[in-house]
Amino acid sequence: MLVVEGNVELAGMRAVEKLVGNGLLGSADYCSATNSTNTKALADVRNGNIEETLLPKCYLADAQTAGRGRHGRSWQSDAGTLTFSLVINRSVNDVRQTQVLPLAVGLGIARFVDFEFAPLQAKLKWPNDVNLGGGKVAGVLLETSGDSPELTVVGVGVNVSSEPGLANDSQGISSRSLAQVVGRQMNRYDVFAPLLESIVTTINESQRCCQSMIDEFRDRCLLTGQRISFQHHNQECFGICQGISDEGTLLVKTSQGVQPISSGEARLVRVFKN
Numbered sequence: 001m002l003v004v005e006g007n008v009e010l011a012g013m014r015a016v017e018k019l020v021g022n023g024l025l026g027s028a029d030y031c032s033a034t035n036s037t038n039t040k041a042l043a044d045v046r047n048g049n050i051e052e053t054l055l056p057k058c059y060l061a062d063a064q065t066a067g068r069g070r071h072g073r074s075w076q077s078d079a080g081t082l083t084f085s086l087v088i089n090r091s092v093n094d095v096r097q098t099q100v101l102p103l104a105v106g107l108g109i110a111r112f113v114d115f116e117f118a119p120l121q122a123k124l125k126w127p128n129d130v131n132l133g134g135g136k137v138a139g140v141l142l143e144t145s146g147d148s149p150e151l152t153v154v155g156v157g158v159n160v161s162s163e164p165g166l167a168n169d170s171q172g173i174s175s176r177s178l179a180q181v182v183g184r185q186m187n188r189y190d191v192f193a194p195l196l197e198s199i200v201t202t203i204n205e206s207q208r209c210c211q212s213m214i215d216e217f218r219d220r221c222l223l224t225g226q227r228i229s230f231q232h233h234n235q236e237c238f239g240i241c242q243g244i245s246d247e248g249t250l251l252v253k254t255s256q257g258v259q260p261i262s263s264g265e266a267r268l269v270r271v272f273k274n
Contacts, residue, residue, distance in 0.1 A: 001054055006032030009062050011189035016060060018193055024200055027054035033063040037085035038143055038155040045145045045153065050087055055151075056200060059085040060192075080162025080177065082188040086154040086196070088203060099248040099262065100210045101203070102127040103217045105140045105154055108202030110220055112195045113137070117182050123222040126250045126266055131222055135176035154203075158195065160188040211246065218244050227269045228252065230261055238269065 002020050004013070008030055019025040034040050037059040044050050050057060064083050091097055106128030113122040113132060123131045130138035141155040159177040179186050206213045218224070223241040230237055230252060239254035249260040 001027040003027075003029045005030070008032050009189060011187055012060065012062060012192065015189045015192045016058070019058070019196060024197055025058050026056055027051075028058040028060065030058075030060045032061070033065065034059075034061045035065050036155075037061050037064060037083060038141060038153055041085045041087050041153045041155075042143060042145055045087065045151050046147045048147075050148070050151060052089060055087060055089050057087045058196065059087070078162055080160055080179075080188065082156075082158040082160050082192055082195070084156055084192075084196070086156070086199070088152050088154060089150055090152050091150075091207070096210050096247055097207055100206050100213050101152065102140060102142050103244075103248050104202050104206035104213050105142070105156070105199055106130055106138075107213060107217055107220070108199035109138050109140075109156070109158070109195065111202060112191075112198035113178070115198070116191065116194060117178070120181065122220065124217055124220040125222045126217075126244065127248075131176075132178070133176045133181035135174040137176050137178055137181070154199075156199070158188075158191075160191060161186055210248070214244055214246060214248055217248075223250070223266060223268065228266045229269050230266045231264045232259070232261075241266070 002016060012030065016028045016030050020028055029040070041059045061083060063078075090101060103126075106124050109130045110122035110124055113120060113130070120132060122137070125131055125136075128140040129136055138156065138158040143153045143155070144151065159175055161179040162177055178191070202213070221244060224243045226241050228239065228241050230239070237254060239252040239259070242251040242253050242258055245251050245260055247260070249262045250266055252259050252261055252266070
């Protein structure tokens with residue numbers, strides 16, 4: 001099932017038709033512009049407009065006017081960025097699967113990058129930011145609604161041929177685009193189908209074997225061994241990242257010992273030399 005609103009791009013239309021046609025997507029909602037694909041997907045979840053037999057469902061837009069990133073940041077979208085949301089069904093009783101899910105989404109994007117643009121290798125900044133060439137190329141925002149906790153909205157933003165998303169980020173996070181790092185121009189919808197397939201495949205794999213996801217994430221972890229800052233009880237704390245636990249939490253060595261961080265955000269601490 002495919003619903004189309006507005007004058008959408010032909011390349012995007014072909015990609016969505018292919019994904020629905022081969023059964024990778026159960027359904028899709030594709031529009032020329034919206035405020036936020038995550039907001040649109042969450043509204044359908046809350047209103048009971050999501051049929052489980054038509055999952056996973058993708059919400060795709062050529063342009064977003066109010067895209068959201070983690071911790072209230074805005075994600076700027078233009079013709080060089082790929083932004084979409086995926087509604088999936090997950091087990092709400094398996095705590096470990098819930099913890100590993102955001103890691104799996106980031107890992108799915110990293111796997112796509114490695115396969116399509118070898119010998120490049122993407123790194124992952126816990127829990128799900130994707131870094132390439134020294135900057136962030138993709139971000140992920142997972143959201144749920146209390147009305148249907150078993151449904152998760154997975155929002156994805158990828159800098160394909162431009163890098164506007166975090167260029168002026170207040171945290172000093174630099175951004176990159178795939179085209180910039182690879183060294184050639186590309187159309188965002190040329191990468192959409194293989195990217196989404198990699199994400200869906202990795203999510204499904206994580207539901208069968210969490211440990212393999214965690215092991216692979218560890219190999220790509222950008223923070224391990226680095227001095228980082230994180231929020232704990234509304235205070236900024238510092239420590240050395242010790243890696244990822246078997247539960248998918250971030251392990252940080254502080255003056256109080258090793259602490260597992262299960263939510264929030266960790267940032268690299270830049271050391272400036274005189």
